[in-house]
C-alpha cells in the first residue's frame with residue numbers, strides 16, 4: 067500500500083507568545099537575555115505545542131527544553147521518552163534530523179531529566195512514543211530551523227528567502243555559518259508560524275535502514291545504566307520487602323546484620339528494612355543476616371489464586387456488544403461451543419535490576435534511576451520525603467529493559483528516605499531475588515469463550531469474558547478511579563474484543579482484586595487475551611473443517627480500515643510463509659493474528675519435536691505498523707516480541723506456595739535461550755501514512771500461533787499458559 | 793586484605809574481603825561498569841569476563857581467585873577504539889543490542905567461543921552460550937558470533953601473509 071501524500075494538517079502554529087512561554091525562554095521582557103546569559107553555550111530550546119494530542123503525555127507545564135545547540139555544532143536532543151532497548155532514540159533522531167536539516171550523526175539524544183526537558187506525564191510505554199510524537203517532534207524541529215534561518219537573515223541583513231539551512235549550516239550564497247555560530251551571534255530570537263512539514267516523498271532519513279545511535283556505547287560496554295552511576299561518598303543499600311503475600315513487618319532483629327563487616331546501619335521503615343553499607347557485598351551479607359518476623363493474615367496457595375481469578379468472581383465491564391450475542395448463545399436448542407483458558411502469573415525479568423541513587427539534601431533532592439515514568443516517581447518521592455516536587459530532580463538513564471516493570475515498581479521512595487535519614491547519597495539496588503518476588507507481576511487470567519456456528523461453518527455469535535487482576539488503573543488512577551471504571555478495561559482489555567466481522571459479538575473484562583500487586587507487562591491485556599481468543603478461533607476453524615487462515619479471512623470483509631489491513635497482511639503471510647504447501651513430516655503449523663493500538667500483526671509458526679522436546683523451529687511474522695521510520699528498528703522489536711512470545715508461552719510462570727512466590731531467580735523461572743531461537747523472517751507492510759506502535763503489538767500472535775502449531779503436531783490443545791508439555 | 797591482579801593489562805591492588813565477588817570489585821572498586829550484575833547466582837552470564845583467558849561468571853567468583861592473574865573485561869576486549877575485536881566489530885555490523893544490558897556478557901562468551909571453535913555452527917553457538925537476554929536479541933547474537941568467527945579467520949589470514 068502506498069503512503070498517502072497528504073501534508074500534515076496545519077496546526078494553529080506557535081503564537082509567538084505561547085511558543086516562547088512554553089519554551090520557558092520568556093517570562094517577561096528581559097528573561098530571554100537572562101536565559102541566554104546564564105548559559106554560556108547559549109542554548110535555546112524549542113518548546114511544545116499547546117494543543118498537542120494527549121496520548122504522548124508530554125505537557126507544557128514546566129520549561130520544556132527539547133534541543134540544545136552545542137558549541138561544536140552538535141545538537142543535544144533531550145528526549146522526554148526513555149530508551150529501554152526499543153530504539154526510540156534512533157527514531158527520534160531521524161525525525162528531528164529530517165526537519166532540522168542536519169546529518170543524523172550531529173544529533174545526540176540523551177534522556178531528559180525532570181527539570182531540563184519536556185515534561186512527560188504519561189511515561190514511556192504503551193507503544194506510543196513514536197506514534198504520539200511523530201508530528202510534534204518534527205514541528206518543534208522545523209520551528210527551530212526557521213528560528214535559526216530568521217536569525218541568520220537578520221545577521222546578514224538579507225530577506226529570509228536568501229537563507230538556506232543545510233547540513234547544520236546556514237548558507238547565504240557562498241557564505242556560510244554553522245548553527246552554533248548563529249546562536250552565538252543572536253540576542254533576540256523571533257519565532258515563526260509553525261512551518262510546513264516535509265512531505266513523506268522528500269524524507270531523507272525516515273524509511274531508511276539505520277543502525278541504532280546507541281550502538282557503539284552498547285557494544286563497547288560504556289553505555290551508562292542507572293545501576294552504573296556513581297556519585298561521590300555514595301553508600302550502598304539493599305532493602306528487604308515483605309517476604310510473604312500481605313506480610314506486615316512484626317519484628318526486626320538486626321544485631322547480627324549490624325555487626326556484619328562493612329555494614330553501617332539498619333533502617334526500619336513502615337514495611338521494609340534496609341541495610342546500608344560501605345559496599346554492595348557488605349550490604350548483601352547484612353541483608354542475609356537480618357532476622358525478620360512477618361504477620362501474615364492468610365497463607366496463600368496457588369489453588370486460592372486460581373479459585374479467585376475466575377470468571378464470575380469480579381466486577382464486569384462490557385467492552386463490546388454488537389448484535390445479540392447473549393440471546394443467540396443462551397438459546398437452549400443451539401449447540402454452544404464453550405472453552406476456558408488460563409494464563410499464569412508472570413514476571414518481567416528485565417536484565418537490569420532496579421537501582422536508584424538518591425541524594426537528598428535539606429532543600430533539594432536528586433534521584434538518578436532508569437524509569438518509564440518520571441512523573442510517577444516524582445510524586446512518590448515527594449510524598450516519601452515530604453518535599454515539594456519542585457525541589458526534586460529525577461534524572462533518567464538508559465534502561466536495561468523495561469517491559470512495564472519500570473512503570474510503577476521502583477525503589478525511589480525508599481532510596482530517598484534512606485538518603486534523607488543518613489544525610490548522605492545512597493544507591494539502593496534490588497537483588498534479583500527482590501526483582502522476582504516483589505510484584506508487580508503480570509496478573510494471571512481466566513477466560514471463558516463461547517460461540518455458535520452457522521450451518522456453513524461461519525460464526526453466528528461469539529462471546530469472551532476475561533477475568534484478571536489490575537494492570538495499571540488502580541496504580542495510575544487510585545482506588546477511586548478504579549471504582550469509577552469498574553474494571554481495568556484500558557490495560558487489561560487490549561485484545562479482548564473481536565476484530566472479526568462476526569454478526570453477534572460480545573466482550574467483557576472482569577476485575578479481580580488479587581492479593582498480589584500486579585501490573586503491566588509487554589502488551590498488557592494483549593498477551594493473555596490474544597492467546598485465549600486466537601486459540602478459540604483456531605478451535606472453531608477445526609470444528610468448521612476450514613483451514614485456519616481461510617476461516618479468519620472469511621470473517622474479515624468489512625470496510626473498516628483495520629479489518630482491511632488485517633486481511634491484507636494475512637494474505638501476504640499465507641503466501642510468503644508457504645502455508646499452502648504441505649508441511650513436511652514431523653512439522654506442526656500454527657497461525658494467529660492480533661491487532662493492538664492500530665498495528666496489526668500475524669505469525670505463521672512451525673514446531674517440531676527435537677530430542678523429545680517440542681521447539682519452535684520457524685516463525686514467519688508480518689506486521690503493519692503504518693509508516694515505518696526505521697525498518698531495522700522495527701525488525702528488532704519484532705524479533706524481541708517473537709523471542710519473548712516463545713519464552714512466555716513455552717516456559718514462563720511463577721506460582722504461589724505457602725504465601726510466597728515460587729520463582730526467586732532465573733533458575734526457577736525458565737526462559738528462552740539461544741537454544742530456542744527459530745529461523746525467523748520478518749515482513750513489514752506500511753498500511754498507513756502514520757506510524758503506530760511496534761514495541762508490543764507484534765507479541766500478540768505469538769502464544770496462540772505456537773499453541774495452534776503444537777495442536778497441529780500433537781493433537782493436544784493448549785489452553786493454558788505456559789503450555790503444559792509432556 | 794590486599795589482593796593484586798592485572799585488569800585489562802593494568803596492575804591493580806585492592807583492599808577488600810577476599811570473598812567479595814570479583815564482579816563487585818571490578819564494578820565498584822575499579823569503576824569498570826561494562827561488566828553487569830543480572831542474577832548473582834551464575835545463571836544469566838551478564839557478569840562474564842575472562843581470567844587468564846578462561847570464561848568466568850564473576851558474580852560467583854571470589855576476588856581471591858583472581859590474585860596475580862590477568863582479568864579482561866569488555867572494556868579491554870578490543871586493542872583500541874579503531875581496531876575492534878572481531879566480536880565487537882561483528883556486533884556493530886549486525887546491529888545486535890537492544891537495551892544492551894546483557895550484551896557485554898554475551899560478547900565475552902562469544903570471544904571465548906570463537907577461540908575454542910573457530911568455525912562454529914548455529915548448533916555450536918546455541919549449545920555453548922547459555923547467557924540470558926530478555927530483549928530477544930538471540931537471532932542477531934547467533935548471526936554475529938558467526939560473523940565474528942569469519943572476521944577472526946580473515947584477520948588471521950592477513951597476519952599470516
Ligand code: FES
Nearest residue numbers: 830831832837851
Ligand atoms: S550476574 Fe553473574 S551470572 Fe548473572
Ligand code: FES
Nearest residue numbers: 891892925926927
Ligand atoms: S539486549 Fe536487553 S537483555 Fe539483552
